[in-house]
Amino acid sequence: MEEPLIFEFGRLDVTGVDLDEPEDFVAELGGNERKDALELPGLAEPEAMRHYVRLSRNNYAIDSGLYPLGSCTMKHNPRLNEKMARLPGFGDIHPLQPLSTVKGAVELIDQLSHWLMTLTGTSAVAMSPKAGAHGELCGMMAIKAAHTAAGRDPKIVLVPESAHGTNPATAALLGYKVVSIDAKDEDGTVDLEALKRKIAEHAGDIAAIMLTNPNTCGLFEREIIEIAAAIHAADAYFYCDGANFNAIVGKARPGDLGVDAMHINLHKTFSTPHGGGGPGSGPVVLSDRLAPFAPLPFIRKGENGPVLVETEAGTVEGEKPFGRMTAFHGQMGMYVRALSYMLSHGSDGLRQASEDAVLNANYVRVGLQDLMSLPFGERPCMHEVLFDDTFLKDTGVTTLDFAKAMIDEGYHPMTMYFPLVVHGAMLIEPTESESRAALDLFIATMRDLVLSAKRGETARFSGAPYLSPRRRLDETKAARNPVLKWTAPEPAEVTPVAAE
Amino acid sequence: MEEPLIFEFGRLDVTGVDLDEPEDFVAELGGNERKDALELPGLAEPEAMRHYVRLSRNNYAIDSGLYPLGSCTMKHNPRLNEKMARLPGFGDIHPLQPLSTVKGAVELIDQLSHWLMTLTGTSAVAMSPKAGAHGELCGMMAIKAAHTAAGRDPKIVLVPESAHGTNPATAALLGYKVVSIDAKDEDGTVDLEALKRKIAEHAGDIAAIMLTNPNTCGLFEREIIEIAAAIHAADAYFYCDGANFNAIVGKARPGDLGVDAMHINLHKTFSTPHGGGGPGSGPVVLSDRLAPFAPLPFIRKGENGPVLVETEAGTVEGEKPFGRMTAFHGQMGMYVRALSYMLSHGSDGLRQASEDAVLNANYVRVGLQDLMSLPFGERPCMHEVLFDDTFLKDTGVTTLDFAKAMIDEGYHPMTMYFPLVVHGAMLIEPTESESRAALDLFIATMRDLVLSAKRGETARFSGAPYLSPRRRLDETKAARNPVLKWTAPEPAEVTPVAAE
Amino acid sequence: MRYLPLSDTDRADMLARVGVDSIDELFADIPAKARLNDLVDLPRRAGELQVERQLSALASKNVPASSVPFFVGAGAYKHHVPSTVDHLIQRSEFLTSYTPYQPEITQGTLQYLFEFQTQVARLTAMDVANASMYDGSTGTGEAVLMAHRVTKRKKAVLSGGLHPQYREVVEGLSGQAGDVVVALPADPKGTEDILSQIDKETSCVVVQSPNFFGQIIDLKPVAEKAHECGALLVAVFTEVVSLGLIEPPGTQGADIVVGEGQSIGNGLNFGGPYVGLFATRQKYVRQMPGRLCGETTDVDGKRGFVLTLSTREQHIRRDKATSNICTNSGLCCLAFTIHMSLLGGTGLTQLARINHANAVKLKGLLAAVPGVEVLNTAYFNEFTVKLPKAAHGVVEALAEKGILAGVPVSRLIPGKPELENLLVVASTEVNTDEDRADFAAALKEVLA
Amino acid sequence: MRYLPLSDTDRADMLARVGVDSIDELFADIPAKARLNDLVDLPRRAGELQVERQLSALASKNVPASSVPFFVGAGAYKHHVPSTVDHLIQRSEFLTSYTPYQPEITQGTLQYLFEFQTQVARLTAMDVANASMYDGSTGTGEAVLMAHRVTKRKKAVLSGGLHPQYREVVEGLSGQAGDVVVALPADPKGTEDILSQIDKETSCVVVQSPNFFGQIIDLKPVAEKAHECGALLVAVFTEVVSLGLIEPPGTQGADIVVGEGQSIGNGLNFGGPYVGLFATRQKYVRQMPGRLCGETTDVDGKRGFVLTLSTREQHIRRDKATSNICTNSGLCCLAFTIHMSLLGGTGLTQLARINHANAVKLKGLLAAVPGVEVLNTAYFNEFTVKLPKAAHGVVEALAEKGILAGVPVSRLIPGKPELENLLVVASTEVNTDEDRADFAAALKEVLA
Incomplete structure (x- = not known):
């Protein structure tokens, strides 16, 4: 059965809530009353339940299968975290109720900050950014503020080609010129010598480098410490994109590598659910040099516990917040979940999780490397493994086709065509949440697909997916003439009957 | 993908809980230690989550579609009820903690009792039965106790052919001889004159009549008051099976009809979830004459609120409990849900729900009666409509085939081959939870199926279902050589490694 | 009303379609005087x-187990249930599905029932398990009826260690x-002479272990005597966690095993x-009561369950059914x-080890309270203490101090x-050292 | 560890298969001194x-809104959310799915986003809505950036009624x-002269209604002036429930509407x-920031969404993107x-009617407290009162009496x-007559 839109079966005279009409209603709206009736259909509760349950069944999810989306860290989302976030003491408190009535909330944020700083080897954290890109923005704003405070105004941000698109977007938003830095051909990591040349070329005008490490090819930048040193020597800052932090939690601390700022995707590394696209949470850890510029609100250690500083007026000597990223205090609901995850794992479990994530990725790598193509040779990867489309050469099958064929086998495709530095990229991140048996089945399926492509069974790919709720969708049509909301095929009939 | 059994992928050295080994463990088990290791595989939490999510997706449910199972009242199960049942003050209290610490629980049971008695027009209720059949047993035990107390020992229970199988099973369990009573040909209801003859035939030896009303043909016994009078005149009791109470809540009270005892399926009429087969809850309302015999525990009105009587020792003059149906106090979790449902509806909503349930059934009836066959003519039905298989004559399609073909159309089949009084019965109960649009689609689909059968498209039926997680299953094979648990295909290898 | 999708417009249109003027016409069969x-x-x-608000007000008049030091057992036990469990059982497809009478579209339910049966059989070391009973007490009742069917005898002997409400x-x-x-008197120390009660008329002997008082009973001699006499041993337990440590009834000779499973996965x-x-x-x-799920294949040869x-059941057998159980759990x-x-x-x-260790610790603490005597020698997570005065008042006094004892x-x-x-006292994994110390200290005070 | 499916056996076997002796070999690229x-x-x-236990202990140090008479608003509102909502969003298929980049297997997400966009467009009376921003405040920031892109101008005028943290x-x-x-000073009564600030350099004027102080603002004159000058009107609201009663920004001439949607479906x-x-x-x-879901068809001609x-987005456009928003809500x-x-x-x-009625009742009660002046003439469910002393201390004193004011x-x-x-005071449907009376009485006491 096809599931209609609520506008196609809901009715204007139906509501799925029971509310009483207020007695003696007198409006004090100053003549600003709405004139037109709201054209929003209502559903009785059983209708709503069935509609959204049915819709959900058209979705793929971590809970229903392996979700090897590289750089997205689709790990298990523990339900304990959901339960904790719903404790009334967390879920039902207002961001502006008196601070004396939310001491536990402030303490929780402080505890989470402590975990994040300890795991990253840093001394400050800006908690409020709402997602990864927002965290980047925050980090780069702190860097800009630090330059300004030092009386400098550099114009350039260095970004490698393999970077997430959000990196150059963020730099550009802040008015920086993005200068691309070269990667080494043999493994896609940053070419230190080329970087040094670029720094020399733009001497004095470089604000920062934005680097993802481990990078989006699944490799750790081996010369990271030297890169940081070169950047620091140029009076610039090292911004690290923390999207891939899951590879190294408990194994290395970004602070020890010379990182000045790094956002952490709580919705990747620390298991808060992706929710079909959000909400996320992107706290940014900061080095000593950037710490003073952390935005409002922030927490200061006080004699009687942590103190939440919400306004400029609340700051003391040495605190120079660059402003505010968002109303209120950030993604509290995500903080609770992330702390619940961290407390559950502990220092030992977090380290083990990273080790398992890396082991799983390498297990996939060795299971597929003879049939698929590794762009940078058979060296170990971190928590994700990158293939290119060389192995599909002359098969008539593209990376996209291959990905869609995986859907028919019961899998969500890996990340495709990213990073841009290799051709037809396929980036596979199994995460630590997969069992060996699940990986074995995945590897076997992938091998079967590769062999099928090589045998020339192109229809299996070009027409895929066949078994999904929808087959390939016409994205060009969607973009050419965008239909972004439902419109009644003909004027809707409104039957003015009292609601039940 | 096929989902294996946990025994096929779980491992003996894995556990999905984190427990610490107790310090200085010294056993005081008196030498009764288990000798063999427990052959129970464990799953890590992500494995368990995915396994059971996947399993669930092989189930049909109210929340995913219309579930017209006659006599089962598959109505919407509000999630408010689930939330209420999980309040720690209800879900996390022990049945034997001091009564001073569970006053709210006793009050809740008392409130629910009040609603049940008021809706049924009775003056007592035995709350503890765990399901409908258990309620029947309780009611019949009360009747037996009443006869015994009166110095009588009648041996016969009258049961009409259309009765649920649990009725004769219950009577037989208590040592009664079951005597069938005749139905009127024209509508399947009890033939009052035939009943009177049967009573006369067994004068003085009749303990009770067990009658479902509305009956399982979806019809209300029009002569119910006369039937009750005849039974009472014979010194017997009128047990009413309350499975179909949803048709008449707020429209008529069984007590006013002469009923002495009736169980109420909270998991039908009052929306507590069926849960794949339970748990249910089957309180039994009792007439004045049976009230003294209500089993332990029961609630007595006290000066300072309701008093829970748990033992014989706690009874007072006039209370003659026949015994105990179960440990503790019955299905508290279901009581909370049922009361939440009742409070939500109120007296007006409950009556409206019954009216809608009856209206929906009749709407289905008129939508199908020209194509399908009504065994008792085109008279109004109550909350369910009964068809027989006359309309399938000469099509080669059986009721079973027809039911299975509905699965391919996205519907759960109706109740089939019950009641036994008509040939190839199809009993359809839409409940009040269905919208008119949902009924229209259902009717259209049924009409399409009927026409298809009449056109001789037998493969659509005989091979059905085609689109379900499994096709028709070999029930004979299952019964001939029952395989009731998983056995390893060869001796399982146990790898003695410490669990994580 | 939020649960009712029909609007008044729908109702009017539908009544017209049905061909009646008012809803009451559809209720015309109800005798007028009772309408x-x-x-x-x-x-x-x-x-x-x-x-x-209304229900929360009632709930707030109760004291939840998690909110206080909690030692109440005697047939129901406070354990920690992982949050995954409650999340999964609320999946619509599990929660709002009916008994799996249409197996093609209820393999989810059927497969977990098959897994359940296998787990229960392995836990108890028995051959087969059914798809559940209402609870331990009604299951025990059904076991005795089953023993009567199997042996064609009518005398059941119940141990004095059986939970009184089960009895x-x-x-x-x-x-x-x-x-x-034949029910023997209460047997706190597990020393009753039940063997002498078993004779050639006996259909079954019902023994609980750990028993109501916490004592672990060696079932083997009872099984031996029962089998000598042609009777069945019905072994009962109320704390399924005990099977993690103690010998299962199956290897001790039980013919029917009945237990309460609440401790695993289910709240109080x-x-x-x-x-x-x-x-x-x-x-x-x-001869078993209740539902059974079995393996089979579908017409395509795929494994499935039905x-x-x-x-055996009442919806087929009616008055010849092996029980009147229909709905299960x-x-x-x-x-x-x-x-x-x-x-x-x-x-x-x-x-199980944590439970037992906690009980051992608690026993040590309570035994040290002047006037308190622990009656049991072999126990799992529960034992009975003899107080120097009536237990009822002591428990109420402790409840006032915020301890459910x-x-x-x-x-x-x-x-x-x-x-x-x-007083029957239980200590599971939820009790902390502090809880136990508080209990012992408060008991000392109350008894002083 | 309960979340990790690999056993030590698995790990050893897998390391062997990978061809390394220890897990640390896989981390060899990390500089030794930083490992x-x-x-x-x-x-x-x-x-x-x-x-x-640890997290519950922290939670118990906070006072939940539902546990007390509660009147806190100013950008976030306490409403009752039906239990169905929280149940459904926890469905695995919604909760644990990624951004719908593979539309064939994420139609569930895409269809609700399409429904969401339609609802928002209808509510605000605008042509199109996106698939959400993080929140109202960051959305307002993005709206100003968008206005700059559209008008190629660089001056934004912010009303003094805009939420200070949004500003x-x-x-x-x-x-x-x-x-x-250009941010105007705080404007409790909604009487500022914003029109004079709008000129030919202005990219947009940002006005909130109901504003931070609760006052409802007539947007039409602002729209008129803005459009005369070639500027855009960015209309902001923090209480979406208000749109149930008051005129939507779309019919008042707004070019961009930004709002906080928390009140519907989401907790505090x-x-x-x-x-x-x-x-x-x-x-x-x-020029819009954020994700958009659009209708299309699949190769079989079936309607679908992508x-x-x-x-426009950064994963395609990189440094040319219309915003850096990636994750949404x-x-x-x-x-x-x-x-x-x-x-x-x-x-x-x-x-909306209940909310407004409750606010009207509360206003009456508070206005009757000696020394209290209500500043607003037109308001929805929130208004500002002027107290005879500093509001901060009064609120703390009321909190001690168990009222969040x-x-x-x-x-x-x-x-x-x-x-x-x-003091900015809100009264939604969760407040009872008793709550309001308690508040007024307590305020009187505190001010006395």
Whole structure:
């Protein structure tokens, strides 16, 4: 059965809530009353339940299968975290109720900050950014503020080609010129010598480098410490994109590598659910040099516990917040979940999780490397493994086709065509949440697909997916003439009957 | 993908809980230690989550579609009820903690009792039965106790052919001889004159009549008051099976009809979830004459609120409990849900729900009666409509085939081959939870199926279902050589490694 | 009303389609004098917020187990249930599905029932288990009826260690069904002479271990004597976690095993719903009560599961059925199965060890309180103490101090002076050292 | 560890298969001096029970809104959310799915986003809405940036009725992006002269209604002046329920509408996650930030939905993107959409009427307290009162009496003597007559 839109079966005279009409209603709206009736259909509760349950069944999810989306860290989302976030003491408190009535909330944020700083080897954290890109923005704003405070105004941000698109977007938003830095051909990591040349070329005008490490090819930048040193020597800052932090939690601390700022995707590394696209949470850890510029609100250690500083007026000597990223205090609901995850794992479990994530990725790598193509040779990867489309050469099958064929086998495709530095990229991140048996089945399926492509069974790919709720969708049509909301095929009939 | 059994992928050295080994463990088990290791595989939490999510997706449910199972009242199960049942003050209290610490629980049971008695027009209720059949047993035990107390020992229970199988099973369990009573040909209801003859035939030896009303043909016994009078005149009791109470809540009270005892399926009429087969809850309302015999525990009105009587020792003059149906106090979790449902509806909503349930059934009836066959003519039905298989004559399609073909159309089949009084019965109960649009689609689909059968498209039926997680299953094979648990295909290898 | 999708427009249109002028025409078969024309005297509909407030007000008059040091057991136990369990059982497809009578579209339910049956059989070391009973007490009643069917005898012998309310359920059911029940007196120390009660008339002997008082009973001699006499041993337990540490009834010779499964996956819920575990020997399978799920194949040859041997059941057999059980505890089985699959043997053993260790610690603390005597020598997570005064008052006094200390035996078996001072005390993994110390200290105070 | 499926056996076998001797070989690229050989100084793993206890202890130090008479608003509102909403958003298929980049297997997410966009467009009376922003404040920042892109101008005028923290977000974002922000002083009564600030350099004027102080603002004159000058009107609201009663910004001439959607479907959560609503005119759609879901067909001709116009987005456009927004508020949209579909227009209007009626009642009660002056003439469910002393201390005193009374303006705008005594007070459907009476009585006491 096809599931209609609520506008196609809901009715204007139906509501799925029971509310009483207020007695003696007198409006004090100053003549600003709405004139037109709201054209929003209502559903009785059983209708709503069935509609959204049915819709959900058209979705793929971590809970229903392996979700090897590289750089997205689709790990298990523990339900304990959901339960904790719903404790009334967390879920039902207002961001502006008196601070004396939310001491536990402030303490929780402080505890989470402590975990994040300890795991990253840093001394400050800006908690409020709402997602990864927002965290980047925050980090780069702190860097800009630090330059300004030092009386400098550099114009350039260095970004490698393999970077997430959000990196150059963020730099550009802040008015920086993005200068691309070269990667080494043999493994896609940053070419230190080329970087040094670029720094020399733009001497004095470089604000920062934005680097993802481990990078989006699944490799750790081996010369990271030297890169940081070169950047620091140029009076610039090292911004690290923390999207891939899951590879190294408990194994290395970004602070020890010379990182000045790094956002952490709580919705990747620390298991808060992706929710079909959000909400996320992107706290940014900061080095000593950037710490003073952390935005409002922030927490200061006080004699009687942590103190939440919400306004400029609340700051003391040495605190120079660059402003505010968002109303209120950030993604509290995500903080609770992330702390619940961290407390559950502990220092030992977090380290083990990273080790398992890396082991799983390498297990996939060795299971597929003879049939698929590794762009940078058979060296170990971190928590994700990158293939290119060389192995599909002359098969008539593209990376996209291959990905869609995986859907028919019961899998969500890996990340495709990213990073841009290799051709037809396929980036596979199994995460630590997969069992060996699940990986074995995945590897076997992938091998079967590769062999099928090589045998020339192109229809299996070009027409895929066949078994999904929808087959390939016409994205060009969607973009050419965008239909972004439902419109009644003909004027809707409104039957003015009292609601039940 | 096929989902294996946990025994096929779980491992003996894995556990999905984190427990610490107790310090200085010294056993005081008196030498009764288990000798063999427990052959129970464990799953890590992500494995368990995915396994059971996947399993669930092989189930049909109210929340995913219309579930017209006659006599089962598959109505919407509000999630408010689930939330209420999980309040720690209800879900996390022990049945034997001091009564001073569970006053709210006793009050809740008392409130629910009040609603049940008021809706049924009775003056007592035995709350503890765990399901409908258990309620029947309780009611019949009360009747037996009443006869015994009166110095009588009648041996016969009258049961009409259309009765649920649990009725004769219950009577037989208590040592009664079951005597069938005749139905009127024209509508399947009890033939009052035939009943009177049967009573006369067994004068003085009749303990009770067990009658479902509305009956399982979806019809209300029009002569119910006369039937009750005849039974009472014979010194017997009128047990009413309350499975179909949803048709008449707020429209008529069984007590006013002469009923002495009736169980109420909270998991039908009052929306507590069926849960794949339970748990249910089957309180039994009792007439004045049976009230003294209500089993332990029961609630007595006290000066300072309701008093829970748990033992014989706690009874007072006039209370003659026949015994105990179960440990503790019955299905508290279901009581909370049922009361939440009742409070939500109120007296007006409950009556409206019954009216809608009856209206929906009749709407289905008129939508199908020209194509399908009504065994008792085109008279109004109550909350369910009964068809027989006359309309399938000469099509080669059986009721079973027809039911299975509905699965391919996205519907759960109706109740089939019950009641036994008509040939190839199809009993359809839409409940009040269905919208008119949902009924229209259902009717259209049924009409399409009927026409298809009449056109001789037998493969659509005989091979059905085609689109379900499994096709028709070999029930004979299952019964001939029952395989009731998983056995390893060869001796399982146990790898003695410490669990994580 | 939020649960009713029909609008007044729909109702009017539909009545017209049905061909009646008013809804009451559809209720015309109800005798006029019994038809309600007005609403019954109950409150009107209420919104969610109002219902929540009303029920929350009632809930707040109760003291939840998690909110205090908690030592109440005697047939229901406070354990920690992983949050995954409650999340999964609320999946619409599990929660709002019916009994799996249409197996093609209920393999989800059927497969977990098959997993449940296998887990229960392995836990108890029995051949086969059914798809659950209502709870342990009614399961015990059914076991006695089953023993009567198997042996064609009518005398059941019940140990004095059987939970008193289980005994009452058996007496009621078997008694009304015309059988003879010989129930031995309460047996706190597990020293009764039950063997002498077993004779050639005996259908079964029912022994609980760990028993109501916490004592672990060696079932082997009872099994031996029962089998000598052609009777069945019905072994009962109320704390399934105990099977993580102690010898299962199956290897001790039990013919039917009945247990309460609440501890695994299910909350306290003031006594219900719970889940009855029921297992037996292969040869008795067709005399078993309750539902059974069996493996088979579909027409494509794929493995699948169905409810089977339903010819035993009342909807087929009517007055010849093996029991009147129809609804079972489906969702509670699911909770049990998920929790047990998370634990695995490794986790269950660890859990059992923690439970026992906590009970041993508590026993040590309570035994040190002046005037308190611990009666049991072999126990799992529960034992009985004899206090220097009536247990009932002591428990109430402790409750006032915010400690829920256990169950006075007199609450279930009133009027026996020799039991008046006995208190059954349980300590599971939820108790902390602090909880236990608080209990001992408070008890000392109350007894002082 | 319960979340990790690999056993030690698995690990050993897999390392062998990978061809390394130890896990550390796989981390060899990390410079040796930065490699951690020991565990970091944080606690070790903990079981569920322990984690629950630790977090519950923190939670218990906070006072939940539902537990007291509650009148705090100022950008986040306490409403009753039907239990269905929270149940549905926890469905695995919604909760644990990623951004719908593979539309064939994420139609569930895409369809609700399409429903969400339609609901938001209809509510605001705008042409198109996006698939959500993080929240109202960041959405307002993005709206100003968008206005700059559309008009190619760099001066934004902010009303003094804009939520102070929204203003700070706009100032930070636009300021760092090199723009000029003219923010008017706080405007409790809604009487500022904003029109004179709008000129030919102005990219947009940002006006909130109901504003931070609760006052409803007539947007039409502002729209007129803005359009005369070639500027855009950015209309902001923090209380979406108000749209059930008051004229939507779309019919008043707004070019971009930004709102906080938390009130519908989402809890207070101490400030996040929330859901930003963002709508605009058709002609500006390609300058919109954030994700868009559009209708299309699949190769079989069936209707389906996809993310579209993603050439605006950073993963395609990189440094040319229209915003740096990537993650949105997917699950919060879903909560919004479900709650709104339950309400429907009928329910939303009823809800809005109750909110307004409760605020009117509260206003009457507070105005009657000696020394208290209500500043607003036209308001929805929130208004500002001037107290005879500093609001901060009064709120603290009321909190001690168990009443959460509102937000002192000085908390967000400190150091302004003229604002020191102002208190912003909200009254939604959760407040009862008793709550309101308690508040007024307590206020009287505190002020006495």
